[in-house]
Amino acid sequence: MNRPRHPGHTERNPTPGTPPRQRTLDTREKALNSNPTHQDTSADPTTGWWTEAVIYQIYPRSFADSDGDGVGDLPGITARLDHLTELGVDAVWLSPFYPSPQADAGYDVADYRDVDPLFGTLADADKLITESRARGLRVIVDLVPNHTSSAHRWFAAALAAAPGSPERDRYVFRDGKGPDGAQPPNDWQSVFGGPAWTRITEADGRPGQWYLHLFDTGQPDLNWDNPQVRAEFLDVLRFWLDRGVDGFRVDVAHGLIKQADLADWEEPQEILSGQTVDKPRPPMWDQDGVHEVYREWRALLDSYPGERVLVAEAWVEPAERLARYVRPDEMHQAFNFEFLLASWTAPAQYAVITRSLEATDAVGAPTTWVLSNHDVVRHASRLGLDTSAGRPNGVGIGDPQPDAALGLRRARAATLLMLALPGSAYLFQGEELGLPEHTTMPDEARQDPTWLRSGQTQRGRDGCRVPIPWEADAPSYGFGPTDASWLPQPPMWAEYALDRQRGTPGSTYELYRTALRLRREHGLGRGTLRWRETGDEVLAFDNAGLTVLTNFGPTPVPPPAGELVATSGPLDADSRVPADVTVWVRAS
Ligand code: NOJ
Ligand code: MG
Numbered sequence: 027m028n029r030p031r032h033p034g035h036t037e038r039n040p041t042p043g044t045p046p047r048q049r050t051l052d053t054r055e056k057a058l059n060s061n062p063t064h065q066d067t068s069a070d071p072t073t074g075w076w077t078e079a080v081i082y083q084i085y086p087r088s089f090a091d092s093d094g095d096g097v098g099d100l101p102g103i104t105a106r107l108d109h110l111t112e113l114g115v116d117a118v119w120l121s122p123f124y125p126s127p128q129a130d131a132g133y134d135v136a137d138y139r140d141v142d143p144l145f146g147t148l149a150d151a152d153k154l155i156t157e158s159r160a161r162g163l164r165v166i167v168d169l170v171p172n173h174t175s176s177a178h179r180w181f182a183a184a185l186a187a188a189p190g191s192p193e194r195d196r197y198v199f200r201d202g203k204g205p206d207g208a209q210p211p212n213d214w215q216s217v218f219g220g221p222a223w224t225r226i227t228e229a230d231g232r233p234g235q236w237y238l239h240l241f242d243t244g245q246p247d248l249n250w251d252n253p254q255v256r257a258e259f260l261d262v263l264r265f266w267l268d269r270g271v272d273g274f275r276v277d278v279a280h281g282l283i284k285q286a287d288l289a290d291w292e293e294p295q296e297i298l299s300g301q302t303v304d305k306p307r308p309p310m311w312d313q314d315g316v317h318e319v320y321r322e323w324r325a326l327l328d329s330y331p332g333e334r335v336l337v338a339e340a341w342v343e344p345a346e347r348l349a350r351y352v353r354p355d356e357m358h359q360a361f362n363f364e365f366l367l368a369s370w371t372a373p374a375q376y377a378v379i380t381r382s383l384e385a386t387d388a389v390g391a392p393t394t395w396v397l398s399n400h401d402v403v404r405h406a407s408r409l410g411l412d413t414s415a416g417r418p419n420g421v422g423i424g425d426p427q428p429d430a431a432l433g434l435r436r437a438r439a440a441t442l443l444m445l446a447l448p449g450s451a452y453l454f455q456g457e458e459l460g461l462p463e464h465t466t467m468p469d470e471a472r473q474d475p476t477w478l479r480s481g482q483t484q485r486g487r488d489g490c491r492v493p494i495p496w497e498a499d500a501p502s503y504g505f506g507p508t509d510a511s512w513l514p515q516p517p518m519w520a521e522y523a524l525d526r527q528r529g530t531p532g533s534t535y536e537l538y539r540t541a542l543r544l545r546r547e548h549g550l551g552r553g554t555l556r557w558r559e560t561g562d563e564v565l566a567f568d569n570a571g572l573t574v575l576t577n578f579g580p581t582p583v584p585p586p587a588g589e590l591v592a593t594s595g596p597l598d599a600d601s602r603v604p605a606d607v608t609v610w611v612r613a614s
Contacts (some may be wrong), residue, residue, distance in 0.1 A: 057294045065358055075164065076273070076335045076450055078551025079116040083454045085400045086123050086145055088493040088513070096228050098493060099147035102506070104154045106496075109524070111459055113535075114542035117164035118339070119275050121400060125153065127177050129244030130218075130475055131352075131491070133277060134175035138262040155270050164272035164395040166337065171259050171319075172278040173245040185226060189235050197246045198238035198284070211236055212288050214310060215295035218242055219480030222295070228268045233315075238288075240281060240310060242475045247254060250282040250319060263326055273327075273335035273358070276320075280340035281352060283311035283316050297341045307553055320356040335359065337394075342556040346515060347387035352391035359450060362394045366402065367417065370409055370436055370606075371563045372578045377558070379447065383555065386449070393449035397440055398457050404490045404563055407463035409436035419476065420485025421465040426538030434460050438537060438594035439576055442608035443565070445541045446574040448553045453538075459522045460534030463489040464513070471514050488513055497521040532596075540592050544610065548572055558586075576608040586611045 045580030067167060098124060110118060123131035123145040136440070141148050157163045174181060180196050187193035189201070217240055224243045227233035238247045248255050263274065278297075289309045297311075305389035307313075320336065327334040337352040338360035351360045368378040386393040397405040403421060410433020412426065413416065420541035421428065439458065444451055467489055471476070476486030493511045496504030498520040503509045519528070527533035545551060553570030560566050563579025566586060573586040582602035592610040593603075603609050 050251075056176040059341050065612065073552075074333045074335075075116065076333070078448075078549070079164070080114075080445070080545070081117040081119050081166065081450065081452050082110055082115040082162075083123045083399060083452060085455055085491060087121075088491050088505075089455055090496070091502070091510070093407070093491070094506050094508035095144075096493075096502075096506065096508070096510030096511060097358075097514045098505070099144065100141065100150040100154050104157050105152070107157055107163065109165060111161045112221060112539070113429075114539060114546065115194055115453065117166060117272065118158060119166040119452070120154075120168060122168045122170060126175055127244060127329075129175065129242050131473070132175075133170055134173070134242065134245045134465035135170050135576075136177040137179075138169075138528060139265050152269060159270065159373070165270075166275055166335070167257075167266055167271050168277060169262070169266075169274040170277040171248065171250075173239065173241060173247045173283045176244045176246055184237075186229055188229075192254075194235070196249055196252050198249050198288075198289070199235045200238070201335070204237050206233070208233070210240075213285075213290045213292065214238070214240070214288075216479060217295055218243060218474075218476045218486075219484065224428045226397040238284075240278075242479065247284075248282070250315070251609075256319070256322070257413070259325055260322065263323060265571040267327070267330050267334060271334070272332070273337065273474060275337045275339060275358070277339050279320070279357070280312045281310060282340050283313040285313060300307045304312060312347065317350065317353075317356060320351065324355055324357070325383040337361065345381045346388070349389045349391065352386065353389045354391075358388055359392060359394050361396050361399075361452065363396070365444075366396050366405075369413070370578065372438065372560075372563050372576075373444070375567055375576070375578070379555070380557075383448070392602075393447070394452065395444045395449060396448055396452040396455040397437070397444060398490065399452070400454065400491055401487050402490065404437075404454070404457065404461060404463045406430075406434050406457070407489075408450050408461050409433045409440060418485070419480075420487060420489055421463055422469060422473070422485040422489075425465070425485070427465055428462070430462055433462065434534070435595055438534060439608040441538070442541055442592060442594040443574065443576050445545050446550055446567075446569055446572065446608075446610060448551060450551065450568060450585070452489075458496065458521075458535050458538040459524060459527060461522050464492045464516050465489055466516065467492075467514060473513065488491045492516070492519075495519040495523040495526045521536065524537050537594065538593070541610075544591055571612065571613060572612070574608065574613045575603060575611070577603045577605055580605050585609050588613045 032507050041544050079386050087098045089098045090106045091098045091100040118213045123141055124135045125137040125140050126132045126568055141151050155165050183193040184197050203209035214222040216222045222240055223236040225236045227235045234284050240247055280521045291308050336357040338357045340351050340360050341363055342348045343364055345364055348360050351357050362382050362397050365378050368374045407428040410428035472488045474486030474488050476484050492513045493505040494570050501509045503519050503523050527535035548570045550570050556568045558566040564577050564583055566575040575586055577583050582598050584605045585603050588611040595607040
């Protein structure tokens, strides 16, 4: 395979041979401990902290439970922050903890300026932010602007008010089709299954208008053409910026603006707006109008001291289209789901890495990398599945089960490859333990609305959201002080527990620690990738003084010359790199 040297992406390391700037935990601590209102205000797109950060996603329900009610909470997170500094990440992103009926695990927000009692109090959030920053960890919170909860005061007001009222105009209400208005206004489907419209009963008791919800019925979509909606979210941003957060992960960032005519869309609903196939852009995703919103937000963030960032959750393909979200006056980063979705083959990985770097280079933004999050099958299981029939939305009893050993082996290789790439990387809690998906969860235990809304055809996302194991022999594996756990933990969780892996050579946890330490020492995140020529089943590149090689094929290959500093699995008896192993080698 001819792998040309990557054409762009050289400007970030203009003087080859210059040793990378050392950035130790101590300097980070000092920086974050200083008064945040007097930090450097220059958000330089080439050197800002986020350009090379490793950001750890905390899913609060499932990280650590302080009060034993079986649901993780903010004090639980604060008590476990030392784990994150020991692991060596730069920042945390917290999934929603706001007041919510929990129709979609908190992505249905009833009040954007408070904390749900399930997770603690606003004072607990303040403490978590302060304690994180005192340890040199930046904090990103989740912002959910596409929809509110149906329990939000605005939605209650909309239901109480008449059709055509200003209260209704903050959402997407329409009359139904047909003589009695009994048919939904268009054919859109919810991402979770079933229609994207629900009919309401008017205040006088008559069947009334319909409202749009691209997700659950408990998540009515907001109308982003309404100035009150725009003003409200600017104020919500200010609320959290004033509390000291370092940024926002923006939920469904590609969904806020809908095509004005709400035209029918005959295709099956997906959250992904792909342009890889030859069909028009869906009328609900990636409309050009969203960019104006983010420009306004960016101006607000830039008016704050410190380097505050916006991260787009935008399921948009191809990479060039996604890059529009990270133009210089918009967001700072966008999740690279094309990387997450890419197959585990050398050509596919080469293509996605190259395209990702080129697309973000073209707009001067850092590239990001991600393999797991709370919406997809964990990569330790995904990479052990035969995905030729498509990517499953969850795995359950009766489904083809992953090959756990193969999945973990590939996951470790994939992670070591990812952490060697220039740019910023996202980790999902538990992946540092090599945690698999819970693929045999009893269906009665499932909580993701996807399972019921899809008519029990899509298992959904519960399997990646199971509370994580800290101590092998403790109740709930140390998740909390009791056995309670909002989703059942599988019996073999003990072998993945942190206390079994910490200090154990070759454990997944120690692999992550080593990789994160070397990544920092070598400045891999701000380096420059140069491909090496290889055969069709191997990828190899140089970055910041390391050579990285992944063997995707069955035939063992010799490692590059130099000192082996990290390997995702043992070399074979002849010191060659076997199938599904990544190595990092330092030129000696
Ligand atoms: C994306 C979130 O990651 C997911 O968990 C949620 O269900 C949808 N957005 C709707 O908010
Ligand atoms: Mg709790």
